[in-house]
Amino acid sequence: MAIVSLSNVEKRFTKGREVVEVLHGIDLEIAEGDFIALMGPSGSGKTTLLNLIGGIDQPTAGSVVVAGQELVGLSSKKLAQWRAENIGFIFQFYNLLPVLTAQRNVELPLLLTRLSGKQRKRNADVALQIVGLEDRARHKPGELSGGQQQRVAIARALVADPKVLVCDEPTGDLDRDTADEILGLLEILNKEHGKTIIMVTHDPKAASHARHTLHLDKGLLVEAVT
Amino acid sequence: MNKFSLVWSNLFRRKVRTFLTLFSVLVAFLLFALLRTVVVAFEGGVELAGVDRLNVSPKYSIIDPLPVSHRNEILNVEGVTAISQQSWFGGSYQSPTNFFPKFPVRPREYFQMYSELIIDPAQLEAFENNRIGAVVPAAMAEQFEWRLGDRIPIEGDIYIKRDGNKLWEFELVGTYETPDSAFLSSAFLFNYDYFNEAIPEQMQGIVSWFTIRVENPDEAAEVAARIDAVFENSRNPTRSATEAEFTRQFASQLGDIGLMMNGILSAVFFTILLLTANTMSQAFRERIPELAVLKTFGFTDFSVSALVLAESIMLCALGGALGIGLAALVSGAIAPVVESLLGSFQLTVTTMASGMAIAVLLGVVVGLVPAISANRLQIVDALRK
């Protein structure tokens, strides 16, 4: 069964008189447990598409069903609740809170759950273990390398055990070796933990870690390789 | 970690900025608490009951004195057992910065009235018998290095001798001990009779205020009312009050204390409002991407704006609490000195509570705009920046 199902999705941005047509009628199905690389030239609408799947933006037309939930028309509050349960986000620039230790950054999404303080801490430790950073729990982001920061961000995306991970150029800011480590980690999360992963990337080598690659060009999916 | 510690950690993202802001808020509330305490001390009603001494002063203004002829009429009022009189002489010794009160008095009755002032009986007698004699607190004699027999020149300003001479000369014949350093009971005293004869005729026979002793302290309020009733329709109506009340009256004629304090406080709070508003909006702008990230995890618009508002309230409340706490220490330390002047000088619960309420309100006002912006923040827009 498809965990992501988009039909006839359009997205337009209007700024004053100017109208930018970004997505022109996208149809897309992603199976649960898949690992998708989304490629395409800059400005083709990759981030825009990812944001729709992640439920942080709404399409101009069409339907977006993710993890069994139609996202179009949900209130901002309902969407927030839905994201907390179903989606983990990983960004190019990590977006960790600089004032919090690695462990507390990871714990952050759990503040929205009913878990006790102790349980939250334990889950955060487990997530840090999965990404291999248990010995850096007390360090702040400023004291970690880029690759380590991205691992913390991955642990944070994982900690609430979402079904889907959406990653926007997660290795875009890292060197080759570090990027490979991160991609290896994503593969493990996909294979061993059953996470469905949708990853935007410019890098064909990064895409090769995925099971499937999708190409977006001028707002259309031009070729869906199976 | 909980939401409180999340807010707390964010507060100290820019330590220097936070501490500077915190310090300014602290100072503002320290000022608030101390000035309010002064206002409360001035405005607070004074219990008349239980005191055995009252001051009888002109009803409207200290500048408009009482005729010495009031003496006998006051002494005739039921419940009054003794009287003494003081006149505000003004004048200066060497330099106007040597600021101490100088009173022409009737020596024996003055020291009988103020029995807490201790003087050697032989010196009191010398004071009575020497026309130009003067007595001063021992501490004052020490300060100016005066010895018995010294001639002390005082330059008159309100009162000039009838021959046009501004210079008054007194001979130090004694010193006295005072139990406290209260302004009005640490005076340079000289003979009223000499003073009265030396000044021009049209100024003679006037007194700034009388002090009386009441027979029964429980009836002080009634005695005060009786005295004031006697002069109510005369050309020189009186106002009888406790000494503490009198001191306040005296000070408040220098200006409207409450109005002055409120003026100062408004200026202080306006400045602090701008300052903290600036800090909070800076802190907000720096954090736009982080707040957006919180929203991606599922923090609702409301909870993100609550975090921003909480941060602002926490900053102001912390500053307020520290300032008010410090004011409690400071007012406790200076209370003994100020109380001898104003009667009561205590940081009240009302002042503390209203201070904290203002601090929280300040936090709300200052945090409101950032909180609303945080609420409206669109994740997608914020992350593009």
Ligand SMILES: Nc1ncnc2c1ncn2[C@@H]1O[C@H](COP(=O)(O)OP(=O)(O)OP(=O)(O)O)[C@@H](O)[C@H]1O
């Ligand atoms: N909020 C917005 N307002 C106006 N135009 C926007 C907005 N968001 C995106 N766009 C436009 O939509 C188009 C697609 O943007 P998007 O960020 O999805 O591209 P992308 O494929 O992720 O590019 P890149 O590889 O550079 O990240 C761009 O032309 C961009 O200018």
Ligand SMILES: [Mg+2]
């Ligand atoms: Mg992009």
